[in-house]
Amino acid sequence: MEPVLVALEAGxxxxxxxxxxxxNAFNPGVHKGLADAMARAESESAIRCLLITGAGRGxxxxxxxxxxxxxxxxIDLGSGLDTWYNPLVRRMRALPKPIVCAVNGVAAGAGxxxxxxxxxxxxxxSASFIQAFVKIGLVPDCGGSYFLPxxxxxxxxMALAMTGDRLSAEDAERWGLIWKCVDDAxxxxxxxxxxxxxxxxxxxxxxxxxxxxxxxxNNDLSAQxxxxxxxxxxxxxxEDYREGVAAFLEKRAPQFKxx
Ligand code: LHQ
Numbered sequence: 001m002e003p004v005l006v007a008l009e010a011g012x013x014x015x016x017x018x019x020x021x022x023x024n025a026f027n028p029g030v031h032k033g034l035a036d037a038m039a040r041a042e043s044e045s046a047i048r049c050l051l052i053t054g055a056g057r058g059x060x061x062x063x064x065x066x067x068x069x070x071x072x073x074x075i076d077l078g079s080g081l082d083t084w085y086n087p088l089v090r091r092m093r094a095l096p097k098p099i100v101c102a103v104n105g106v107a108a109g110a111g112x113x114x115x116x117x118x119x120x121x122x123x124x125x126s127a128s129f130i131q132a133f134v135k136i137g138l139v140p141d142c143g144g145s146y147f148l149p150x151x152x153x154x155x156x157x158m159a160l161a162m163t164g165d166r167l168s169a170e171d172a173e174r175w176g177l178i179w180k181c182v183d184d185a186x187x188x189x190x191x192x193x194x195x196x197x198x199x200x201x202x203x204x205x206x207x208x209x210x211x212x213x214x215x216x217x218n219n220d221l222s223a224q225x226x227x228x229x230x231x232x233x234x235x236x237x238x239e240d241y242r243e244g245v246a247a248f249l250e251k252r253a254p255q256f257k258x259x
Pocket of ligand 1: 023061065066136
């Protein structure tokens, strides 16, 4: 069984974590599958949106805890981060295309923070988010200590990380960790509808929106205004801008090409 299923349809690259018996915990096969999918997303212009989800009842239970040799004299957990998790998160954030996440069930440890690394997160009402690291004597990784304080504020981030308490999808929405919590029965349809709409969008513009939003965490207002000017100058030369304005004036739907 492939640990990651990948399918391209109508501009959407659907990526499904596929180790349902282990709640899709990360192992080398999952990491390799995700790295290959990211390489495709980076190089194929036909791919205009990514949709990430999990097979079975869970989204992702974080690192596979059964695959580590705990008897080894010194365990270097940092090397797993250097080899797999950190490049993955960096590539996701740098990808100039939208990444939608459909959290279909529990998202724990690195699995929770992998979801938060996506650009727009939808979750099933029965899903939950657990900063499980502290339960096994670790610290948040996969970007959790960066994403959580920015999304939820320091108090909520700190308490989630220190207690390892389960956060329901409804509270995750209320706290701003995710875009929307939807009924379980609607998650597939809603996430596909959103992904397909994004895949028909002005891809270059979506990529630059992503860059502008994520740059704002490290810029002051003046630097951000300069960045907006530079991005607008760049995107204003594109075909999709001309098409967008023409469609508006002709009172019709735009046909964006992603250029
Ligand atoms: C699992 C796992 C799992 C293996 C469920 N591994 N089998 C860490 C170290 C190194 C470097 C890089 O970074 C990291 C980052 C991390 O991600 S640390 C955090 C690792 N994850 C966790 O600590 C979560 C562990 N899992 C759980 O606490 C529970 O499974 C949750 C709360 C996610 C779900 O609970 P339940 O719905 O009650 O399901 P379950 O516990 O019965 O799990 C179902 C099966 O999946 C079960 O297998 P079995 O053979 O007994 O049916 C679990 O053993 C297996 N599984 N998570 N991470």
